[in-house]
Amino acid sequence: MSSLPAANNVNQDEQEIEIIQHHPIHHHESSEHPLNQEEEDDESHRSYGNSGVMMGNRLNNRSSEFEKKPLLMNSDSSQPSDQTITSPLAGIGNKVTQLSVDSQNFFDKLEDKRVSMSPLDSLYDSKFGFIVLKGAKYCMRIFGLFMVMVAVVLLSLNFYFYFAVTLPMMNTQMWTYTFHLLLGLYIALSISFNYVQCVRVSPGVTPKEWVDSLDNVETFRNDTKSVPGKNWSKWCGRCQQPKPIRAHHCHICDVCVLRMDHHCPWLNNCVGLQNHKYFVGFIGFLALAALYNFVMISLGVFGFYTPDPILYATWSGWLTFVMVLSGSLGLTMTTFTGWHVYLVLTNQTTIEFQFNKMKAVRSKSGGSDNPYNIGMKSNIQQVYGLATPEDSVLGWAKLLMLPNLQKSPVDGINYPTNQPKGGENV
Structure with missing residues (x-):
């Protein structure tokens, strides 16, 4: 006959899993200043990452408590067995926590504009x-x-x-x-x-004098579009400096080329x-x-x-x-x-x-x-x-x-x- 503490512990873990499965990932409370779509997406990503970390830690705590309790082989035995039951939550908490941390780090980098969507940059x-x-x-x-x-x-x-x-x-x-x-x-x-x-x-190439003459260069990281009316389009992740409008980064020459058409191997030049x-x-x-x-x-x-x-x-x-x-x-x-x-x-x-x-x-x-x-x-x-x-x-x-x-x-x-x-x- 299995011990009652172990059985009760398993039932509690199953209930815990069921509760977590129905736990909302993120929820925005109503406020006087509603977020716009971009801010709402960013807030959702942060909420998702924080909720995931909390759920992972909670799973780890439940798993640790479960594994610390000994298993009694029968009700007549006065000595506990040296065997322990492996919790079904073991390992799940670590995976959830790591996945949530990775997700949160990615969105933090993406918000900082240092992550490029170019396959070569990645x-x-x-x-x-x-x-x-x-x-x-x-x-x-x-x-x-x-x-x-x-x-x-x-x-x-x-x-x-x-x-x-x-x-x-x-x-x-x-x-x-x-x-x-x-x-x-x-x-x-x-x-x-x-x-x-x-x-x-x-x-x-991008003139150094132009870059040096700019104020608040870090604000250029926030621009991701080439818009007529501006004398710059976006931040170059490889050069780590503003990129002029109509310029593109050449991964062979490793510079931002003004009004770039293409890189020609017959010229060994852009x-x-x-x-x-x-x-x-x-x-x-x-x-x-x-x-x-x-x-x-x-x-x-x-x-x-x-x-x-x-x-x-x-x-x-x-x-x-x-x-x-x-x-x-x-x-x-x-x-x-x-x-x-x-x-x-x-x-x-x-x-x-x-x-x-x-x-x-x-x-x-x-x-x-x-x-x-x-x-x-x-x-x-x-x-x-x-x-x-x-x-x-x-x-x-x-x-x-x-x-x-x-x-x-x-x-x-x-x-x-x-x-x-x-x-x-x-």
């Missing part, structure tokens, strides 16, 4: 994730250097083939040869200049405010060079002009391959150039285009929601600089087709918008 919280991401970042930088060397080799081979094979093989008159020579030099120099500038020029025009110029002239080489080789292969017999016989095995490769590259880069020309004309970046389309879909409106589209002319000038002389064909030709060392007229902090005057970033 990996930095663990030591293993930090090591993996740091290693991946350095690997990408090394890979970027390798890609730059590959690009230089490929461009050099392309230039060599044109000037050493395609141009001499045309076997044309002197003036025609001179025209194609000068055109080839112009394209080659334009490609080289823009590529070097893409690699060399910083896309623009494309942003100060080097976007060089990137557009590079891919544009590269597309022109590939299509031009394709046309010149095709005219000789298909008999539109009589090629030099010696060069044609020497390079006949390569001509078809280079022709197909140039045509494919030309079509690809033309499409890519067209896309970036569209972004420049509408004053968007690749990242912003995706966000603008999502906002338009959510608002069920046609087109895209882009507050920075201030007109084609002004949009181009934000990327390329000011044409001199202004509003002349010569000025715009110099701005777009010749080497351009002008910086963007915007500072990367303030951007004019198409919103009413009260909503401009000034």
